[in-house]
Amino acid sequence: MLHAQPLNIAVMAHLHHPIASPFPGGLEMHTALLTEELTARGHSVTLFAKGGSHTTGTVVPVLDARFHFAKHPEGPARDAQTRHLDDAHNTTLNLIDEGNFDVVINNSLSPLPHADPPTAPMLTILHTPLLPRVTAVFEASGYRPSPRQRFVSVSAANARQWRNHLDDISIVHNGIRLDEWHAGVLTRRRSNTAVWAGRITPEKGLHVAIEAASLAGMRIRFAGPISDQDYFTRTIAPLLSESVQHVGHLNHGQLASFLSSGTVFIASPLWAEPFGLTTVEAMACGTPVAALPCGAMAEIIDQRGGVVAGGFSAADLALAIEQARRADSTAVRASAARFAAGVMIANYEQHLGELVNQDILSDSEMLAS
Structure with a gap:
């Protein structure tokens, strides 16, 4: 039986x-x-x-x-x-x-x-x-x-x-529980502002995201735990300014509002990213994604959800940012429904x-x- x-x-x-x-x-x-x-x-x-x-x-x-x-x-x-x-x-x-x-x-x-x-x-x-x-x-x-x-x-x-x-x-x-991220759509989007979220470690490529946002003429706000203090102190802290801000390590509810506040979400993995949950969470908030072409990024980001860069440089990512930010938020959320x-x-x-x-x-x- x-x-x-x-x-x-x-x-x-x-x-x-x-x-x-x-x-x-x-x-x-x-x-x-x-x-x-x-x-x-x-x-x-x-x-x-x-x-x-x-x-x-x-x-x-x-x-x-x-x-x-x-x-x-x-x-x-x-x-x-x-x-x-x-x-x-x-x-x-x-x-x-x-x-x-x-x-x-x-x-x-x-x-x-x-x-x-x-x-x-x-x-x-x-x-x-x-x-x-x-x-x-x-x-x-x-x-x-x-x-x-x-x-x-x-x-x-x-x-x-x-x-x-x-x-x-x-x-x-x-x-992901789509409804938990859809709730963030009531958050007012900050104009000309990119968002980034994840563990702050070298392989997550925050320094590349910061440079790419600057090349695209955008401010950037980032969230996440400082998992590599030496990397943060040596590489990220000197870049902090009014245009580059760390908002801390956010809980689930705070993260939904944060991801919804961006014009575009930047995914900047410098390793073979196995999936990328924050990428899907951002799309569920209606925030289009610009990503480096590492790991599973091209697998989870379709034409509705954002743009995968054609190369691995900050300039390539900046071009993807400029293209992705024009995406329709309703189509972006529909793309996330696959997950x-x-x-x-x-x-x-x-x-x-x-x-x-x-x-x-x-x-x-x-x-x-």
């Missing part, structure tokens, strides 16, 4: 930050939305996460909230941090095996669920470019993913990198249901033999 809804689902979060607003990045927002939407659909969801996390499901803290994740530790400090995170992930896997879970969603970024998979079937969501410790597991002699494991990527662009290691990867684009949270969750439910049903059928066949 096939498993019927609802499911008892374990979600493994990554442990660098709590799953709580204001979100440090898109992965934290995705994990929160995923657990809340699955819970709202009647599933029993348990989130294994860093202390300080909040969700409508059940939260099991597996790492102290006071733990500080250092981005680039070296030597013994790096090894100690890795061991600490691995211990917490091992705790998660043990608790999952002790629980009565139908299926596991792996958002952890850790190699451990692949090296020693949980007893329940597992859906891994690939949110990032290649992770060396994870690919090392895949490259180990004799490794083959179990039929009880399934992989999805947040974009086709991101999946292309992982396909050197995994043969079967489905695509499920990230989703509704309900579509994403329905796709995940299909994968989870297939994994559970496949597991039940396999067990039944073993008993029959």
Whole structure:
């Protein structure tokens, strides 16, 4: 007999930050939305996460909230941090095996669920470019993913990198609650002002966005956590002026109003951006996007939503800004509708249901033999 809804689902979060607003990045927002939407659909969801996390499901803290994740530790400090995170992930896997879970969603970024998979079937969501410790597991002699494991990527662009290691990867684009971002359309747009939002790190390219806005003759306001203090101090702080303003790290509600206040949103990734949630959030606010052609930008920005630059320079991005700012806000919002949270969750439910049903059928066949 096939498993019927609802499911008892374990979600493994990554442990660098709590799953709580204001979100440090898109992965934290995705994990929160995923657990809340699955819970709202009647599933029993348990989130294994860093202390300080909040969700409508059940939260099991597996790492102290006071733990500080250092981005680039070296030597013994790096090894100690890795061991600490691995211990917490091992705790998660043990608790999952002790629980009565139908299926596991792996958002952890850790190699451990692949090296020693949980007893329940597992859906891994690939949110990032290649992770060396994870690919090392895949490259180990004799490794083959179990039929009880399934992989999805947040974009086709991101999946292309992982396909050197995994043969079967489905695509499920990230989703957002469109109504939360539509609410921002009541915000008065600031004339001739670009907006930017994200973690303030070199790979997010804020310095290029600032230069491009200047070349396009626009002011720029940017929001987000200072995740790399040295980069901010050396590169961004000297550029601050009346025309270049940091508005701080905004919560979800504040971010909707902020994104709606711009004439254009600038996406300036200098890395293989796996998706780009703030790009979709800006479009949902009716704010057209000008983007550098990195990662998934060309996949998520269509002709209604904005313009992807023809090259990687600030001048190329400035030209895209000048073109994108003329887009119709109604058409921009219509473009964002492709990324509704309900579509994403329905796709995940299909994968989870297939994994559970496949597991039940396999067990039944073993008993029959």
